[in-house]
Amino acid sequence: MALGASHRLQDGIDAVETMTRFALAVLALASGVYTYLGVRSILDGSATAVFFAALIYSSAVSVAIYAFWTYMARFYPHVTGAAGRGAMLGVMALGCAMIIAMSSWLNAAALAGSAALEQHLAETLEDYTADLDTAHQNALAAQSLLPDIQRTQERFERLADQERETGALTGTTGAGSVVQLLSQMASQLTELENGINASRERVTSLFDEGRKHLETMRTLVSAPGAIDPRADQFAAEVVGLSGVITSLEQTSIAPSVKRAAEDLSLGFIAPVADGREADLANRQDQVMETIRSSVAAQSKVLSQAADQILSREPVAERRFVPLSSAEAVLRYASDFIPSWAGAISIDILPAVLVFMLSIVHSTLRRQEQRLPFAERITAAELLQALEVQRAVQQRGVDLETALTQAEKTETPDQSNIASFDLSGKGPRKGPPV
Template sequence: MQLKPNAYRLNETVKGVETMTRFALAVLALASGVYTYLGVRGLLDGSASFVFFAAIIYSAAVSVAIYAFWSFMLRFVPLVTSGVQRLALFLTMAIGCAMIIAMSSWLNAAALAGSASLEQHMAVTLQGYAEDLDNAHANALASQSLLPDVQRAAERFAGLAADERESGALTGTTGSGSVVQLLTQMGTQMDQLAATITGSRDEVALLFEQGSVRLATMRELVSTPGAIEPRSDSFQAEAVQLSAVIAALQQTDVASSVKRASADLSAGFIAPVADGGTTDLANRQDQVMETVRTSVAAQSAALTQAADEILANPAVEQRRFVPLSSAEAVIRYWQDFIPSWAGAISIDLLPVVLVLVLMIVNDAMRKDSESLAEAENITAAEMLRAMALFRRMEAAGIDVATGHPRQAPLPAEPEQVDTPAVAGPAPDDSTVTPIDAAQRKRTDSPRPA
């Protein structure tokens, strides 16, 4: 092959970097195998020796597969010039890249960002638990908003009873009669309901404090440096305790209790019999008790509506912390670890760049070279035989280009001149036979006198 200077330099450069290319490919395959070992080790269960040997065998198989695959691509892709064949090789290379990502790259990412992804999982779960605790606490405090209405109703019934007892403000007759008894009864029920709401306030505050302590411990487990496995186990234990606190907070919600109690005020209203000494007083007592019944029904409806609004708030669903392996966490939170994924994939797919570079360089050499297809694979022995045949054909007067004898020009007739006889040259010793040599010896020897 006759190479132009540029193609010759490219060819020599490709030969010069061939060793470096193999070395780089081996290093990349080894690095991918190491990180694959670190990633797959966290997925296997069993004894320490089983995990070690299984991870070693898998990582070694990955390294060999990566090295062999890219060696084939580096060898064949630059040599193929047909568009269809090159497209088929590109398709094959794409399938191989997908298989490498499936068997190695995600494990490399797990090795690079496994601990960070597990911390991310715990942080996300911690945020969810914090929201659940706040929502449960808010729902419990919402029931406390009913306390002013209940206390106000209790004070009103108690005030009316006192006024009726002292001045007969309702019936016009002082003393403790049926009306005072009814109003006192309503006031007592409201006081009991207010005591129920007030009693839950201390329990809600205590549970919220316990939940806050659990959250603080979980935050420390997320941010504290160190091995991730023991921290994850402790985090899971704290999450179980926090779930119990949140469930207890939801059980302290007295909105449903207030609703039932307010409904009982109206449905269970029992008016005493008018005990007035005269018919006129008895009639007035009946009218006042009917008014009290109406007031109690209105108060009951208002409390029931307020309790329904509180109960309409969505209940906090029970949350459960699900432990993940490092590989599962990396896949779930891949958007948070794009640089780690990029590095893991680049280790496996960086030879794609080398394949494309060699392909471009070989195309440039083919374009800049004057190639003789017949002489691409000629050996030194064949070259020597061809040169000997060329000299023989030249000596025999055969035109090498056509293979036919050359047409020699006719010589001109020489003029006739008389020339003295000249003894011919002595014969060459190499052409003298043994008989001629013996005769010459006898002739040249001197005769005896």
């Protein structure tokens, strides 16, 4: 039964030898084709030069892969020693690493290069979308000061009207120095309000322009067709969007608000009291001093609010870096694990065949060792034994005497019979017949 199993294993090895060669050739060819596509995506130059360079490189890769796995399939299953097996495994690991380095990543670029480039464009789009939103928020941050400015401006105008009509501050009606000062402060705040409103229109216009760039970029990311023309147009849109973001950063009204707030107190010029009576002039001076204190307090509040706006983190300058398909596959390798697995499997799959052959040969050797000598003797060994027997019979040598002499000199084995002198005088010094 063991003999039949050994024969079946040997027959199986012989039967799959042609299939093994065919499988290695097909896998090497497939790897070469995808390597060719990957190489073409990273080479620059004329179309002819790129074609021949990629063809030569992919051919070399195919030959190298086929030769390497052919050698491994031929030699590894027959190496039985631990040291030899370890050395062969080391060679296999080194060869697999070299194959991955020269072929697998290019295969991955051919399989997932376009998708990886789209991934790069999509992530770049997200970054620029965030930058545009940040720049827009920074530019509009000064709008939060508008309610305080309007409220203060309206208060100064209301006090000026009340003083003019009823003399609410000085007790004397008319348009005197107090009314003049209140109107002056209200006018300055109105100018500041108008400046903030004008900046809002400019910011809105720039933001709309930036959104149009983003819409075009989003369309390019998801559009069908070749990726290279879309990537080029995407880069052009990035340049336009970067200009919009820079303009938004420079459009912020916060620095102007801070300067205007400081001018309210530092540039405060109170008119001379114009009251004809000393008591009225004294009341006017007191009211104007109160107005000065109010303006100083309001100036401090506006200046602090402007400082908070100016302390915001500005949008960092961003530069779009175009990538080749191979570079994109390497950068976003974690997002394309199935493609990488397929690209590597094409090159490393023959290792499975090598290990299968190694297991079968090892099993075959163990089964042959358990067989009796008569069942595992080869035809050549049988012919040699018959030749020895005829020689012994012709010279009249006692076979039992020869075996006894063999036991005294070496381990008895029927294969050692030929090493004795057929004359019966002892072991022969020369090589066996």
